[in-house]
Amino acid sequence: MIKTIYQFYHDGFSNMKLGKKLWLLIAIKLFILFAVIKYFFFPNILEEKFDNDTQRSNYILEQLTLQGEDNGTH
Amino acid sequence: MEHIDPSLIDWSRTQFALTALYHWIFVPLTLGLTFIVAIMESIYVKTGNPWWKKTTKFWMGLLAINFAIGLATGIIMEFEFGTNWSNYSWIVGDIFGAPLAIEGLMAFFMESTFFAIMFFGWDKVSKKTHLLSTWLVAIGSNLSALWILIANGWMQHPVGMTFNPDTARNEMTDFWAIVFNPNAYTKFLHTISSGYVLASLFVIAISSWYLLKKRDIQFAKRSIIVASSFGLIVSLFTLTTGDDSARQVALNQPMKLAAMEGLYDGKSNAEIVTFGILNPSKTLKDTQEPFLFKVAIPGGLSLLSYHNFDAYVPGIKQIVYGDKEHKIMSTKEKIAQGKLAVKALTDYKKAKKAGDKKSAKKAKDVFETHSQYLGYGYLKSPEDIVPNVPITFYAFHTMVGFGTWFILLFILILYTSMTNELHNKRWLLLAGIWSLPMGYIAQEAGWITAEVGRQPWAIQDMLPVGMATSSISSGSVMFTFWMFALLFTGLLIAEVKIMTTQIKIGPKEESHV
Structure with a gap:
């Protein structure tokens, strides 16, 4: 069961096209929001x-x- | 005693307005587009026609872009609560805690499971399971908005709580009164349905562009039929929820209603202004006409506000200066009551500190008698309760005017699509494209009406914005304002750029995501 779920997500992420760019954007945004803005300014x-x-x-x-x-x- | 710099209040408000308005660029499209893709996928599952799968996947791709870029833009407002609005967050803490926690949990579970199935699950789970996930994403996203709007509705009409003078917090006494606060659920329904209208305009605008470019014609026609049918139904629903919402405003926030209508003098059989230009030199104390020009429907405001053509609608002057005939208490009197509440709170604090139980109880009783006017005790003059009338009036009328146009647009587009004439009507296709920015303007105008119209209150009648701010330097708020302006503008540019690239590529058999 866990292996199937893992495989599902693994395949999903591996086969992404535009999604990879979007995930990168999300990661950068979350980093800026939490590690910079929240930590230093808020x-x-x-x-x-x-x-x-x-x-x-x-x-x-x-x-x-x-x-x-x-x-x-x- | 820490004095609050007026420019700090203005910068804190401007920053919150900036983040809320930018956040609201992304949210309504997600709320509506999830339903449109769910409808398209339902047609695919029912008909088995692969064209519908391709259509669904294309719009799902654009949904993913909007979702990814909009994700977490709302969290900035929570940062601001803790830093710029710490008094406010402490005072509302117990009320906001539950709804926001439910919202956070729902969003997390929904996004990590059903979103994943929706985007990764094509050909891996059964068609029906995939369809169920898509519908659950649509329903879950909208329920997520419910909890935020319950919190907002509470600020406009605080119910189900009591102010505890020992902790200086509003404590929840009735969870269901907060959930079923009429102001909250009418706001929720109006807000989400307006999001569906925006999503319908989005699909129509992009499909109209394809038709003008004479490419992907079948795809565009199919999408337009779904979007215009959905758009027509939900725009009519938005009209009725807007009517309910305005009635709540009439009952609980009469000053906001008066500002929305530029109504300085109250009257029975009050007219509703369908179009008007305000007199810029009009002030509260003069007798000038409030409008340079107006087109109005007699009795319309009385009817819409109280379901009675002859009902009396108080104007700004009556709310500020009172009206004995209509039993409207003057703001001066409310300020006096508010000051008694503040004084009783001070006496209670002192008596408690001195261990004088008898005096503490007496002060607490006095406080409870006058506590409903607590917020007025912090106002300097009765005129302070008047919001910015021109902004509230024009924002409201822009929202209503554009909303009316959208109903007409959906009818025209649906009719010409059904008669297969739309692709030959260049003017209508151009109108379909230009209505998208109008949809965004209407969305923002709705929030401007709701939030500017309730000034000076952070919590209606309880806490003015001046008391809600933290004692910090206005320079730091100014700095972070520009930082957010840059960040959000960058995100918006990224959204538009990635979206337009995908739109130019057009629908393909494979998902873009």
């Missing part, structure tokens, strides 16, 4: 700034309350 701000969810909650609560204060709430 950190998860809350994950990076804080160690746990309690700290994250407190930070967001602070934003929600202090920005309201700044807007003349109090």
Whole structure:
């Protein structure tokens, strides 16, 4: 069964024509997206700034309350 | 306290708009073309005619190109959530988690199994198994879109959740209320059906080009009959789902509806503008006419919005300044209520920190009383709730105008195909080709209407965009904006180049993929 599935995918990929170019394009794109763009330019701000969810909650609560204060709430 | 730079908000919004609009170039074609190839393959399996196999394989090849280039372009929006919109992602986290996880799992299993059978399985599995896989790819791709649109529908009309002041998150209280949110399923049906219209236009445009070039004539005629029949049915369906969607907007986002129609003063028996040129100097506070020119149907807006010719439709002024006669609360009052919610949240936080349970409970009760207006507490003035009227109006009318043209086009093309006259009607073939870019413009215009029209809200009435952004430098967002502009433009050029090469090669016995 596993051999049949392997053979199916192997033959499929081996017989591709345009598909090879498309897979290359997908691989380059995924590399750029995850290894370059995500890694260098798109950190998860809350994950990076804080160690746990309690700290994250407190930070967001602070934003929600202090920005309201700044807007003349109090 | 971290102050948010207004240019940061603008750049974050512009970047999100850029990525969403580019992503949406690829998605609707995949959603629709999967169904068109499934229909073509069904005809092949039923008739056994190898011409249909060849036809199916050609369009499947173009589907593969679009799918490969569009793949993962949506993931960039998730990157942006974590970096540019971290407040927003934290606040919505619990609501978005389930739908997006289901979407991710579905996409993975569908793509790794049924896509593989669809592309690799010709002559390796039985005809019926292959056909089943093709249909499952079509259904699965569309179900994948369902979960994304449920998330989007929730932002337009948040239901099935409660805001937890301890965690600062919206927590899901009713999964099914979120799934069956009327705003979500009308949006889903309208969005996917418009994708089917685009795919039909795509097949017609390419087939029309073959007919104009007098090559692959039988293939082109066959494809056009499938695409125009499918296109006509789905464009009529798109019309009805658009009507449902607009009714939801009337009920839940009246400001968006007023902006879509350039309606400054509310009225009963409100007219619907079929074509109009807005007065560019019109402001909210003056008495100038909102239109320089318009063609309108009396009572049309009341009828479409509330199924009643005499129904009252509030205008921008009534929503901003209130209207006691029609029991419309002014935005000034909503802002006051919102500020009470923000103050109660602050008091709750302080009381909790001080260990004062009694005060904390009292503050929490006050918060819950006013929490439905929480987002208004962050607005500076009532006029802040007015979105960009010209963009919303023109985007909406472009979408509707083009959509109406597509219905007429499908009727004309189907009729002339059935009478075997189409190949002699050069003007109609040219119209078929030119309608493809119009289809893309209509797709983007639909999203512009939906998203610009709901400004300033990231989550309707709960979270304005200014509160949803992260405190980061606008320079970094500007930089990544241009980076994405380059990346996406490169992908688009690759798509067009590879597609046009394959189209010029034309249908062959063997698959191009």
